[in-house]
Amino acid sequence: MPRHSCYSSYKLCLRCFYSCSCTRVKREIPSTCGCVWALLVLCVFLFTLIWLYVTLILKNDIHNLNEEIFRLKGIWQDWSVVLITVAAVLASYSVVLLLISMCLVVSGQPLDLHWLHQIFVCFCIVLVSLGIIGLDLKWDIEWTAVAISLQATSPFLHIGAVIGVSALAWVLAGYFWETKNKVLKYLLPLVYIILVCALFVSPVFISSPCIIKASELPPKPWFMGHRGAPMLAPENTMSSFDKMVNSGGKVFETDVMVSWDGIPFLMHDETLLRTTNVKEVFPDHSRKSCSNFTWSELQELNTSEWFLQKNPFGTAGSLTEDQLKEAMQQKIPSLEEVLIACEKHNISIMFDLRQPPPGHPYYESFVNVTVNTILNTSIRHDLILWLPDDEREDVIKTAPGFKQIYGRRREKNDTNILYDVNLSYTNISLSEIRWYRGDNISVNLFVVNKPWLFSYVWCAGATSVTTNACHLLKDLTQPIWLMDPDSYLIIWIVADVLALVHIIWAFFVQR
Numbered sequence: 001m002p003r004h005s006c007y008s009s010y011k012l013c014l015r016c017f018y019s020c021s022c023t024r025v026k027r028e029i030p031s032t033c034g035c036v037w038a039l040l041v042l043c044v045f046l047f048t049l050i051w052l053y054v055t056l057i058l059k060n061d062i063h064n065l066n067e068e069i070f071r072l073k074g075i076w077q078d079w080s081v082v083l084i085t086v087a088a089v090l091a092s093y094s095v096v097l098l099l100i101s102m103c104l105v106v107s108g109q110p111l112d113l114h115w116l117h118q119i120f121v122c123f124c125i126v127l128v129s130l131g132i133i134g135l136d137l138k139w140d141i142e143w144t145a146v147a148i149s150l151q152a153t154s155p156f157l158h159i160g161a162v163i164g165v166s167a168l169a170w171v172l173a174g175y176f177w178e179t180k181n182k183v184l185k186y187l188l189p190l191v192y193i194i195l196v197c198a199l200f201v202s203p204v205f206i207s208s209p210c211i212i213k214a215s216e217l218p219p220k221p222w223f224m225g226h227r228g229a230p231m232l233a234p235e236n237t238m239s240s241f242d243k244m245v246n247s248g249g250k251v252f253e254t255d256v257m258v259s260w261d262g263i264p265f266l267m268h269d270e271t272l273l274r275t276t277n278v279k280e281v282f283p284d285h286s287r288k289s290c291s292n293f294t295w296s297e298l299q300e301l302n303t304s305e306w307f308l309q310k311n312p313f314g315t316a317g318s319l320t321e322d323q324l325k326e327a328m329q330q331k332i333p334s335l336e337e338v339l340i341a342c343e344k345h346n347i348s349i350m351f352d353l354r355q356p357p358p359g360h361p362y363y364e365s366f367v368n369v370t371v372n373t374i375l376n377t378s379i380r381h382d383l384i385l386w387l388p389d390d391e392r393e394d395v396i397k398t399a400p401g402f403k404q405i406y407g408r409r410r411e412k413n414d415t416n417i418l419y420d421v422n423l424s425y426t427n428i429s430l431s432e433i434r435w436y437r438g439d440n441i442s443v444n445l446f447v448v449n450k451p452w453l454f455s456y457v458w459c460a461g462a463t464s465v466t467t468n469a470c471h472l473l474k475d476l477t478q479p480i481w482l483m484d485p486d487s488y489l490i491i492w493i494v495a496d497v498l499a500l501v502h503i504i505w506a507f508f509v510q511r
């Protein structure tokens with residue numbers, strides 16, 4: 001078979017997929033309508049790609065969404081799997097369409113998108129728009145996470161964008177030499193040139209904390225186990241505590257409530273539904289507030305079967321037989337039990353303290369009961385990182401040895417108040433972290449699970465992080481990337497020059 005006919009059957013095949021029309025045509029200029037659709041395909045490609053990126057970033061915080069949906073609807077599901085799969089399918093589809101339309105333009109074939117593809121393309125736009133609107137209405141704090149991720153990865157995004165935009169030159173050049181439309185002929189390249197110039201100088205605005213000399217890298221943040229090690233054992237159990245200690249966690253970060261008969265115990269949610277078998281043991285009042293149960297009732301519950309059934313982090317499958325056996329037998333721990341374990345292992349404890357509902361016998365005195373429980377054990381007071389704001393002044397007086405940690409940012413003018421802070425990583429800027437650290441204030445950031453985010457806060461200088469993944473992050477010996485500022489300058493300039501040469505070459509060849 002002669003070479004050119006092989007080549008043209010390949011073009012035909014592309015056209016079959018794109019237009020569902022398989023008749024051979026001579027080289028021709030694309031119709032305006034076809035061009036509009038091709039441009040739309042390009043936009044949809046970018047749109048779905050951005051959405052895929054957003055869903056990957058959300059993965060760090062997905063336990064919040066999973067828990068919230070369980071609280072509202074009673075359905076347990078790892079929503080990151082759903083979100084990422086849908087986004088990946090949409091992005092793959094649009095990238096295939098885009099590549100084909102680029103090939104068709106280059107080889108001068110007609111660009112008439114089949115109506116079925118047109119419907120799918122619109123469907124992609126609708127689906128991604130719904131995702132973005134939903135995120136904006138219900139979970140807008142995640143835009144900050146996205147902004148942080150852009151800051152963290154900006155040098156790579158810049159280089160990726162330079163490559164992408166310079167590849168686009170082929171399509172543009174093809175159009176430029178073929179079109180009869182005088183306005184578009186010059187307008188499109190003008191827009192393109194502005195875009196390229198903006199991209200070339202954009203690193204001036206990049207302030208990624210990991211562009212730093214290796215000698216200036218701050219020490220690695222240490223770990224607070226978020227409810228222990230919730231990926232290895234059911235959250236807020238003694239097993240979770242042990243796993244965290246073995247994974248190098250220094251602080252047990254947990255949640256404390258007071259039972260109906262005044263025993264502080266560990267539990268995160270308002271009800272026992274998510275993390276215990278309360279539905280089987282107390283079917284009639286499974287929806288009661290946790291604090292409305294007595295300690296002996298709470299002791300009847302199993303807090304680990306759910307972990308194996310719901311597999312909240314997809315990690316239950318990787319546990320050994322012994323680990324599973326241990327995990328299966330967990331009960332709700334009392335605060336006292338945990339304090340004794342903390343003392344034994346020299347582990348600090350930090351917790352949120354939840355007020356019982358109105359009408360509860362300890363509605364007023366829940367802080368007192370908790371402080372007394374601590375004082376009645378022999379734990380060293382400097383192992384208590386006191387976070388609750390309720391009656392803090394009284395607590396400082398009763399137990400001056402507790403370390404006080406504040407869950408709020410310091411105001412610009414209260415420079416003489418030097419307190420250690422515990423903040424969401426979305427609630428503090430790079431410059432604030434540096435300002436605090438300059439004043440020797442410890443900065444703990446929560447909840448940092450993914451290596452990219454951990455690397456970011458490490459470069460930024462955080463003292464410690466609250467994390468679900470002590471066992472994974474402890475193995476990182478350095479941030480996942482670190483770039484010398486001078487090396488980055490060279491990479492930046494070389495990438496820009498190569499892209500420029502490539503663009504000029506594309507226009508030259510297409511002619």
Ligand SMILES: *[C@@H]1O[C@H](CO)[C@@H](O)[C@H](O)[C@H]1NC(C)=O
Pocket residue numbers: 287288289292357358359360
């Ligand atoms: C808990 O008990 C208090 C006092 O009896 C009652 O007012 C409240 O409604 C109960 N709350 C729940 C959620 O069970």
Ligand SMILES: *[C@@H]1O[C@H](CO)[C@@H](O)[C@H](O)[C@H]1NC(C)=O
Pocket residue numbers: 250346
């Ligand atoms: C407990 O751990 C701290 C660091 O977290 C260390 O400085 C201290 O020496 C340890 N104390 C004991 C008794 O091991």
Ligand SMILES: *[C@@H]1O[C@H](CO)[C@@H](O)[C@H](O)[C@H]1NC(C)=O
Pocket residue numbers: 438439440
């Ligand atoms: C912070 O601590 C270092 C070392 O302990 C000390 O040299 C520095 O003066 C302290 N800075 C402030 C603002 O207290």
